[in-house]
Amino acid sequence: MAWYCSANSNEGLVNNLKTAKIFKSEGVEKAMKAVDRKNYVSQGPYNDTPQPLGFGATISAPHMHAYALQYLEPFLKPGMKVLDVGCGSGYLTACFSEMVGPEGKVIGIEHIKELVDMSRRNIQKDRPGYLESQRIILVHGDGRKGYPEESPYDCIHVGAAAEKEPHALIDQLKAPGRLFVPVGVKSQSIYQIDKDENGKVTRKELMGVMVPYQNMLDDIKYENF
Numbered sequence: 001m002a003w004y005c006s007a008n009s010n011e012g013l014v015n016n017l018k019t020a021k022i023f024k025s026e027g028v029e030k031a032m033k034a035v036d037r038k039n040y041v042s043q044g045p046y047n048d049t050p051q052p053l054g055f056g057a058t059i060s061a062p063h064m065h066a067y068a069l070q071y072l073e074p075f076l077k078p079g080m081k082v083l084d085v086g087c088g089s090g091y092l093t094a095c096f097s098e099m100v101g102p103e104g105k106v107i108g109i110e111h112i113k114e115l116v117d118m119s120r121r122n123i124q125k126d127r128p129g130y131l132e133s134q135r136i137i138l139v140h141g142d143g144r145k146g147y148p149e150e151s152p153y154d155c156i157h158v159g160a161a162a163e164k165e166p167h168a169l170i171d172q173l174k175a176p177g178r179l180f181v182p183v184g185v186k187s188q189s190i191y192q193i194d195k196d197e198n199g200k201v202t203r204k205e206l207m208g209v210m211v212p213y214q215n216m217l218d219d220i221k222y223e224n225f
C-alpha cells in the first residue's frame with residue numbers, strides 16, 4: 001500500500017501518504033510539506049522507495065519517515081529535544097526540527113564523515129540559519145553510544161538497524177521519553193520503547209521491516225551475512 005504513495009511533487013507525495021493513513025497528525029503533514037525531499041536526495045525524491053545516498057547508505061522510503069514522525073509525534077512538541085541516530089541525508093533531522101520549532105533542538109549523529117558533510121550542506125541550503133543557531137547540531141560519531149553531551153532526549157530515532165536493544169540510548173531518554181528503533185539482524189522489527197515518568201521501560205513491536213544490510217547499526221553485519 002505504502003509503495004503506491006509515489007508522486008511528482010513533494011506535496012503530492014505527502015498527500016498520498018496521508019490518504020494511505022501512514023500518518024494522521026497535522027504537525028507531521030506540515031513538517032513533511034515544509035521540508036522538500038528534493039533538497040536531500042538527488043534521484044527519485046518523490047518515489048516511495050529508499051534511494052542511494054552514496055557511501056553505501058540509503059535514504060529511507062518516505063512512508064518509513066512518515067511512520068517515524070507519527071509514532072514519535074507526542075515527543076516532538078515545540079521545545080523538545082531529539083536525537084536522530086544515523087541521520088544520513090539530514091532529511092528527517094530537518095523534519096524533526098520543524099516539529100520541535102525554534103525553541104527545540106535536534107542532534108543528528110552519523111558515522112560516515114562524507115554523509116555528515118552532505119547533511120550539513122543539505123541543511124545549510126534548505127534551512128538556512130538552523131546550524132548557526134544550533135537549532136540543529138550535526139555530529140560525526142558512533143550513534144550506538146548515543147550523544148551523552150546533549151542528553152537526556154524527549155525522543156530518539158534510529159535510522160539504522162540495531163542487533164539488540166540499544167541500552168545506551170534508553171539511558172539517554174528523558175522520563176517520559178520514546179525510542180523508535182529497528183532491531184534484528186537478518187530481518188527486523190521496529191520497536192517503540194517508552195520510558196514513563198517513573199523511569200519504567202516498556203516496549204511495543206510496531207511492524208516488521210527489511211533494512212538493507214548497509215544500514216545496520218552494528219559491526220555484526222560483516223559477520224552475519
Ligand code: SAH
Pocket residue numbers: 057058059060085086087088089090091092109110111112115141142143144159160214215216217218
Ligand atoms: N535517516 C537517514 C539515513 C538512514 S540509513 C535518512 O533517511 O536519510 C542509516 C544511516 O545510519 C546510514 O547513513 C548509516 O551510515 C548510518 N549508521 C549506521 N551505523 C551507524 C552508527 N554506528 N553510528 C552512526 N550512524 C550509523
